[in-house]
Amino acid sequence: MNQPIVMSDMERRELLWKRIHRVLPFLSLGLLLALWVYVSQGENARFPSPGATWDRFLLIMRHPIKGLTIFGHVWASLQRVCIALICAWLFGIAFGILTGWYRKSDSLLTPLFTAFRSVPPLAWIPLITIWFGLGEFPKILLVFIGSIPAIVVNTHAGMRFVQKIYLDVGTMFNANARQKLFKIAIPSALDAIFAGIRTSTSAAWMVVLAAEMLGGKSGVGFLIIRGMDSLDMPLVLLSMIFIGLVGALLAIITQLTELLLCPWTRKQSN
Amino acid sequence: MTQPPSTARLSEAERVALVKRQKKRDKRTATALSVLGILGFLLLWQAIAASGLLSERFLASPLEIVGLFFVKLVDPSPDGAVLGVNILSSLTVALTGFGLAIVIGIPLGLLMGWYRAFDSFMRPVFEIIRPIPPVSWIPLTIVWLGIDLKAKAFIVFFAAFVPCLINAYTGIRQTNPVLINVAKTCGASNFTIFWKVGCPSAMTMVFAGIRVALGNSWATLVAAEMLAADSGLGYMIIMGRQFARADIVILGIAVIGVIGTLFVALLNVVENRVLGWKKQ
Amino acid sequence: MPMDAKTVKLSLRHICQSYVVGNAVRDAVVDVSLDVFDNEFLVILGPGQCGKSVLLNIVGGLERPIDGGVFLDACRIEGSDPRIAMVFQKLALMPWKTVLDNVAFGPQIAGTDKAVWRAEAQKYIDLVGLQGFEKSYPFELSGGMKQRVGIARAYTGNPEILLMDEPFGQLDAQTRYAMEDEIQRIWQQEKRTVLFVTNNIEEAVYLGDRIVLLSNGPAHIKEIYEIGLPRPRHMTDPDFLAIRKKIADNMDLAI
Numbered sequence: 001m002n003q004p005i006v007m008s009d010m011e012r013r014e015l016l017w018k019r020i021h022r023v024l025p026f027l028s029l030g031l032l033l034a035l036w037v038y039v040s041q042g043e044n045a046r047f048p049s050p051g052a053t054w055d056r057f058l059l060i061m062r063h064p065i066k067g068l069t070i071f072g073h074v075w076a077s078l079q080r081v082c083i084a085l086i087c088a089w090l091f092g093i094a095f096g097i098l099t100g101w102y103r104k105s106d107s108l109l110t111p112l113f114t115a116f117r118s119v120p121p122l123a124w125i126p127l128i129t130i131w132f133g134l135g136e137f138p139k140i141l142l143v144f145i146g147s148i149p150a151i152v153v154n155t156h157a158g159m160r161f162v163q164k165i166y167l168d169v170g171t172m173f174n175a176n177a178r179q180k181l182f183k184i185a186i187p188s189a190l191d192a193i194f195a196g197i198r199t200s201t202s203a204a205w206m207v208v209l210a211a212e213m214l215g216g217k218s219g220v221g222f223l224i225i226r227g228m229d230s231l232d233m234p235l236v237l238l239s240m241i242f243i244g245l246v247g248a249l250l251a252i253i254t255q256l257t258e259l260l261l262c263p264w265t266r267k268q269s270n
Numbered sequence: 271m272t273q274p275p276s277t278a279r280l281s282e283a284e285r286v287a288l289v290k291r292q293k294k295r296d297k298r299t300a301t302a303l304s305v306l307g308i309l310g311f312l313l314l315w316q317a318i319a320a321s322g323l324l325s326e327r328f329l330a331s332p333l334e335i336v337g338l339f340f341v342k343l344v345d346p347s348p349d350g351a352v353l354g355v356n357i358l359s360s361l362t363v364a365l366t367g368f369g370l371a372i373v374i375g376i377p378l379g380l381l382m383g384w385y386r387a388f389d390s391f392m393r394p395v396f397e398i399i400r401p402i403p404p405v406s407w408i409p410l411t412i413v414w415l416g417i418d419l420k421a422k423a424f425i426v427f428f429a430a431f432v433p434c435l436i437n438a439y440t441g442i443r444q445t446n447p448v449l450i451n452v453a454k455t456c457g458a459s460n461f462t463i464f465w466k467v468g469c470p471s472a473m474t475m476v477f478a479g480i481r482v483a484l485g486n487s488w489a490t491l492v493a494a495e496m497l498a499a500d501s502g503l504g505y506m507i508i509m510g511r512q513f514a515r516a517d518i519v520i521l522g523i524a525v526i527g528v529i530g531t532l533f534v535a536l537l538n539v540v541e542n543r544v545l546g547w548k549k550q
Numbered sequence: 551m552p553m554d555a556k557t558v559k560l561s562l563r564h565i566c567q568s569y570v571v572g573n574a575v576r577d578a579v580v581d582v583s584l585d586v587f588d589n590e591f592l593v594i595l596g597p598g599q600c601g602k603s604v605l606l607n608i609v610g611g612l613e614r615p616i617d618g619g620v621f622l623d624a625c626r627i628e629g630s631d632p633r634i635a636m637v638f639q640k641l642a643l644m645p646w647k648t649v650l651d652n653v654a655f656g657p658q659i660a661g662t663d664k665a666v667w668r669a670e671a672q673k674y675i676d677l678v679g680l681q682g683f684e685k686s687y688p689f690e691l692s693g694g695m696k697q698r699v700g701i702a703r704a705y706t707g708n709p710e711i712l713l714m715d716e717p718f719g720q721l722d723a724q725t726r727y728a729m730e731d732e733i734q735r736i737w738q739q740e741k742r743t744v745l746f747v748t749n750n751i752e753e754a755v756y757l758g759d760r761i762v763l764l765s766n767g768p769a770h771i772k773e774i775y776e777i778g779l780p781r782p783r784h785m786t787d788p789d790f791l792a793i794r795k796k797i798a799d800n801m802d803l804a805i
Binding site: 017020021022024025027028029032046047103104107108109110111112115118119120121122123124125126127129130131205206209210213214221224225227228231233236237239240243244245247248251 | 299300301302303304306307308311327328386387390391392393394395398400401402403404405406407408409410412413414485488489490492493496497504507508510511514516519520522523524526527528530531534
């Protein structure tokens with residue numbers, strides 16, 4: 001049974017490539033790390049070294065800034081994002097269904113919404129701060145504004161382009177208008193709605209940073225600005241690392257939720 | 271059993287008219303409603319502003335904004351530059367960063383999508399950079415590069431780079447394998463296939479990426495200018511805020527929105543030119 | 551196999567349908583009048599995109615004809631009627647529903663009790679031979695199995711008329727033959743009046759009691775054939791081939 005393995009040149013070369021492919025990611029990560037160490041060397045380097053960033057992490061855990069450790073600040077930002085996102089999802093999905101499903105409200109409201117959407121969310125900051133000051137509400141409002149376009153646009157598209165054949169099935173079985181909406185159109189738009197939820201989540205995470213950078217006493221955006229003002233570059237980098245981590249985590253969580261709630265999209269998306 | 275078509279009860283002309291009339295009516299209703307929506311909003315806004323419920327510090331009426339637009343064309347107060355200069359300054363930054371992102375991001379994405387070795391080399395680095403929002407690069411870049419064109423263009427670049435790369439990557443990954451096999455049987459080399467088959471078929475996705483990138487770069491630019499700048503539309507609205515001039519802020523927002531819309535329209539024209547074959 | 555009592559079940563009278571395409575008006579169906587008998591397997595045969603699906607959609611109430619009317623048991627029907635069900639061409643199974651929920655869609659919409667629709671759906675799932683797949687999602691099924699779900703769905707709710715719009719058009723040849731036998735078995739077990747649309751002559755002769763041949767678009771009736779062959783039919787039978795040739799010679803080519 002134990003046959004000697006004979007490999008052609010081709011196979012041998014393929015095996016070699018496979019090994020190289022396995023090594024390459026580590027090589028590039030190593031190079032990145034080396035680059036990081038290299039640029040952070042020297043007396044007045046403008047980039048904090050890995051060691052300095054780690055020390056800063058330990059420091060903030062021992063001496064919180066404004067009473068919060070880094071996790072506290074992340075949590076503060078996340079709370080804002082959560083409140084704003086829940087409002088945005090409720091409102092956005094309802095609005096998307098309204099404009100995507102009913103032609104008349106589409107004609108009436110969509111041009112207005114498009115005009116609203118063409119303004120980048122951060123450009124509202126000055127106006128919102130004129131109106132509402134610098135408290136908690138304007139920040140949440142801003143995140144709301146930032147996350148609403150993605151969810152509305154996706155829901156609208158999903159509802160607008162429900163495959164006609166599904167509706168035909170409904171007509172065939174004498175479904176009334178309400179049943180067509182709730183039993184056919186909305187379920188069939190679910191994957192589009194989830195795409196909107198995913199995009200709006202990452203948009204919200206970006207906007208909350210900007211909102212916090214422009215004034216606040218907590219949150220990761222505040223930390224970054226604090227680091228910049230006090231020329232505490234390790235703190236800036238540390239915050240960026242955490243922002244990246246949380247952003248990636250949020251993306252994974254939304255994706256998993258989608259798989260859990262809509263098992264049929266698994267196959268379709270492939 | 272064959273029945274000639276002429277026994278229909280409605281004449282040809284009647285049927286044509288019937289169908290056409292219905293279609294025309296639907297279209298007219300839609301247009302009327304759209305106009306009604308926008309007009310209604312403007313009227314409501316004007317009414318609120320005119321009623322004096324809110325002080326001038328908080329809200330300016332649409333008519334005042336239009337007036338201010340013409341004043342601001344020649345008057346540099348309160349932020350120190352006329353509107354034209356601000357627009358030009360913003361456009362320069364945005365387009366520099368955007369252009370760089372296209373020139374670097376798209377080829378990189380295409381190469382990563384086609385050559386496995388390159389992919390496994392670049393992928394981890396990209397995955398580390400990707401989840402960091404471009405806005406959070408602002409403080410670091412300010413320290414590195416100051417607040418001039420270079421710094422802001424760098425931030426804009428980051429915002430536009432990611433969608434360019436991702437879409438080029440997915441686009442070329444989705445190349446129809448049949449087309450690749452056709453090229454292979456014709457004896458094309460791997461690079462020829464990449465250049466002649468992979469790249470063209472990735473174009474649709476690439477354009478979708480460019481579209482997102484353009485929106486991102488414009489949005490990020492505004493943020494960058496609000497945090498660190500001495501001119502530009504973002505700077506103008508943040509100054510309007512500091513001088514409590516709601517009218518300047520609203521004008522700035524409107525101009526930013528209009529330019530964003532123009533970008534999208536322009537991109538549509540280009541896309542129709544380049545991807546004409548996509549239309550059926 | 552002559553019909554003993556040829557009661558007219560369904561009548562189409564002067565059906566016309568046109569669409570606006572850009573600036574022109576395109577006719578899809580021009581003045582089609584037709585009687586369908588009770589428990590008859592009627593095949594509507596036509597080339598390519600000749601408008602046969604449009605005709606079926608009109609009978610099913612999915613489209614309003616621009617002129618003409620549909621009569622069921624001598625009463626005019628408007629819109630979709632619960633006595634008519636359809637098997638769709640493009641496997642219109644809802645991807646978010648399991649097989650059981652897809653099949654039970656009609657009774658669920660009608661607001662039947664859960665116990666009732668479960669039993670009803672189960673009966674037809676068994677009829678089409680899909681026991682054991684009740685909890686599967688459509689993406690987990692093969693093409694032939696999906697179409698079985700489509701057939702079972704049309705049967706639940708117990709319609710008097712089944713419309714089938716090229717149900718096997720997207721299956722590979724082997725599965726197609728198997729499904730043609732299946733649909734005959736199912737139809738003989740649960741007799742209904744069937745309107746079956748196809749562009750495949752062999753399929754038409756294999757299945758139909760009568761064949762209505764349509765012209766190339768806009769659709770109007772070219773010829774109606776009585777197929778007197780006994781069932782089960784064989785595709786290599788000389789009589790079968792003769793009829794097949796006669797129809798083929800008369801059929802328009804799709805462009």
